[in-house]
Amino acid sequence: MADLSYSFAGIKTPNPFWLASAPPTDKEYNVVRAFEAGWGGVVWKTLGEDPPVVNVSSRYGAVNYNGQRMMGFNNIELITDRPLQINLDEITRVKKDWPDRAVIVSLMVPCEEEPWRDILKKVEDTGADGVELNFGCPHGMSERGMGSAVGQVPDYVQMVTEWCKKHTEMPVIVKLTPNITDVRQSARAAVRGGADAVSLINTINSIVNIDLDVMAPTPTVDGKGAHGGYCGPAVKPIALNMVAEIARDPECKDILISGIGGISDWRDAAEFISLGCGTVQVCTAAMHYGFKIVDDMNTGLSNWMDSKGYNVIDDFRGLATPNVTDWNQLNMNYDIKARINQDLCIKCGLCHISCEDTSHQAITASRINGERRYEVVDKECVGCNLCMLACPVDNCITMEQMDNGKPYMNWNEDPRNPFSTAAE
Amino acid sequence: MSDIAFGRLSEDELEENFADMYPPLDAKTAGIEASRCYFCYDAPCIEACPTGINIPNFIRKIATANYRGSAIDILDENVMGGACARVCPTEVLCEEACVRTAQEGKPVTIGKLQRFATDWLMETGEQPYSQGAPTGKKVAIVGAGPAGLAAAHRLSQQGHDCEVFEAMPKSGGLNEYGIAAYKVPDNFAQKEVDFILGVGGITVHNGKKLGTDVHLADLRKDFDAVFIGSGLGSVQALGLDGEHLDGLHNAVDFISDVRQTGNMAELPVGRRVVVIGGGSTAIDIAVKKKKLGAEDVTLVYRRGPSDMSATSVEQKFAQNNNVRIKHWMQPKAIKTEGDRVTGVEFEYTRLDENGRLFGTGETVIVEADMVFKAIGQVFIPDPVRHEASALELNNAKIVVDENYATSLDGVFAGGDCIDGNIGLTVAAVQDGKLAAAAIGSYLADK
């Protein structure tokens, strides 16, 4: 059976599944339940200076899709609203009671060296395994000059990381905000500052819905709403891309990554790990279904690794990274065509209408003795995949590679490219 | 000894047995079911609906909570969309054609969704239709059943005034007097009639029968056009002795009693019941008897299961209600004791090499306290065969051309009474709708 344990920047964890810094990790009660359920670690809900923040009532909003709840989730909560000492005492107890689990403490204090130094000392005294610097929170805290207000300025990221490295021996993980144009800038800053790892993504600036009766965003607080942080399954593609950008950036120098964003099951986790993540963090899925989802994550990942012959996480960690490339490196001579399996086809016509109305008019609709028939016109098919994606029957439409005998040729080498660098 | 009794079941048992056959969907389940629809291009379900409702469109609107838009999509094509949602044999119509039937044997439940949307609109109390700008033309309509009402609804929207002559005290046709009670509970048929008449411009004269109270020749004189949607009237005879005995009944009469009674416990129920026939009427009466507390209900049909006009879903429904179905037997004689029925003698049947049915000579007696004939109804031609205004018939039904025009100028017909109609509510509505369009062009040219 596969060994799921990992040593992440020196932090030992029995499995790569951590709960992200959020309500599930806000207090001892929750964290103990999470450990009982089998989570490998937690990033404690972000601590700040006393007096603690105060939250509003009506805090969460969601995007449902086709009856499926919480495809996307957002919140306007702040960092922990409990006194610092209570949190520190609980962290101390939890770490003592659960020595084999990873306990990381998320921190957010004003952008001055003093407060960071002070809080780091206090966290060290709890016996916690490491700290995560919350440079991501996109609402409330950023308006007070913290969270993403820091994360959006690479120089600040570097400066605060340096302070932290100076004042503690604990591993320092820098949590990045996705609310920037190029996540590599802040990741590079963290690397320059000496970070042991980065974690991403935090939540994305968002308004999930407008309540058309109230004419205000949700969650609505007494008729008004503020932008909140978006997360859940809907953000996974954005998170994967940002992780990949860092994983393949030479200036990020193979920095360790803890992947976050829309992870709900073992497969999501495996995808993040295949892009180089050593651990993954989960928030929304746990808030939706409770802690017991980790059972599927543990057994699912283990079963899949066994089936692939991977013994330890590092056996497949980062295997997909080299295959993430730039568009101009793709093979222009690669040619695929849609193939319809007429025996599986149920005649819904979606392949035809999607291609006909919005793509390349490459699937004809006809009747043969009254029977509907949909057929691909190879000459028109550009191999875009749209029909395959729209078809409701699994494996009914497949994309077949044409053997055109042509060698690999990327856009830089393509004679159709006016700036082609191909040798004449 | 015959055993016919009243109130075999308690009030609670009866109420449970005659409650809605399929409870309605709530908004959440409707939304989830609607999202199962693929929104097909050239959707096969549309073609399979006799009224051609744009099914993917109305279902998508349920998914987006545009319930009003959804209901209008349905009602524009089929003003009895509410009744049809409840009574259509969807398993041989839209849902059979649904691509998800081919894919996984589980169609989108189009009927239930249609009911959800139409119920929603009717519950708002809104009347989305109104009479068109008056044309000054008048159309007489015979029969306030699905065909007649559908025609009137369209004609009124065209601006014509409609007068409906209906023999029965209530309107709705077989929706009111025929269709199984568990399909249309809560007085739905009358609510729908009111909704349809709400368009305005339609006057219904109940208790006015063509051939007795009004005559075709007069209607032709007094109106600019006539539409006949009088359905089928009489029940086919078995051709046996003793057809007028106590204990021998026409299924449709009894079904009508069930629909009209205020108290189910007042209906007579035999301990042992035999039903003769193979269509939905036979299924309805057999199931009703069981639901009313009969101990033993046997449905006898002279051919095999696949020959029955009742769909396989209907047959299973009867069997699930503990109705025993016997095939390949035809009635030979009614057994009696004095004036009372005691059973039916059946002869076994088979097919010869040419596929013709013949009796084997072997017989069996099935004991019964009540026997129901459900072997189909026939059109009563008398009212339309008066010398001066006789309509051409074929297969003992009215002949119409592709524009629903009969052999007499200005007289149109549709629904069960015309030759070639398939005998479903939805088909009658379509006839009424198309005939109205044809009448409209006829009046415009006149």
Ligand SMILES: Cc1cc2nc3c(=O)[nH]c(=O)nc-3n(C[C@H](O)[C@H](O)[C@H](O)COP(=O)(O)OP(=O)(O)OC[C@H]3O[C@@H](n4cnc5c(N)ncnc54)[C@H](O)[C@@H]3O)c2cc1C
């Ligand atoms: C027992 C039974 C169960 C059925 N179940 C189903 C079902 O589940 N699903 C389904 O789709 N279909 C079912 N049908 C068939 C369906 O009811 C008919 O196809 C449909 O009602 C036909 O509509 P129509 O308007 O042509 O005729 P009808 O509904 O018969 O309406 C004709 C109207 O004309 C009136 N009328 C008749 N003669 C005269 C006259 N001389 N003068 C004035 N008025 C007259 C009648 O009183 C009646 O109101 C069932 C039929 C029966 C008998």
Ligand SMILES: Cc1cc2nc3c(=O)[nH]c(=O)nc-3n(C[C@H](O)[C@H](O)[C@H](O)COP(=O)(O)O)c2cc1C
């Ligand atoms: C209600 C809520 C509160 C959160 N609070 C914090 C926080 O205090 N500190 C932090 O670093 N991230 C916080 N996050 C972000 C999560 O840790 C995580 O980065 C994000 O939700 C993406 O993961 P997911 O898609 O699994 O939810 C919060 C998220 C939610 C939903």
Ligand code: SF4
């Ligand atoms: S791959 Fe794209 S272009 Fe080709 S048939 Fe499918 S939809 Fe049309």
Ligand code: SF4
């Ligand atoms: S989308 Fe798939 S199932 Fe539908 S018609 Fe095309 S090939 Fe057939």
Ligand code: SF4
């Ligand atoms: S055939 Fe089925 S899936 Fe397709 S549009 Fe009709 S109801 Fe929807």
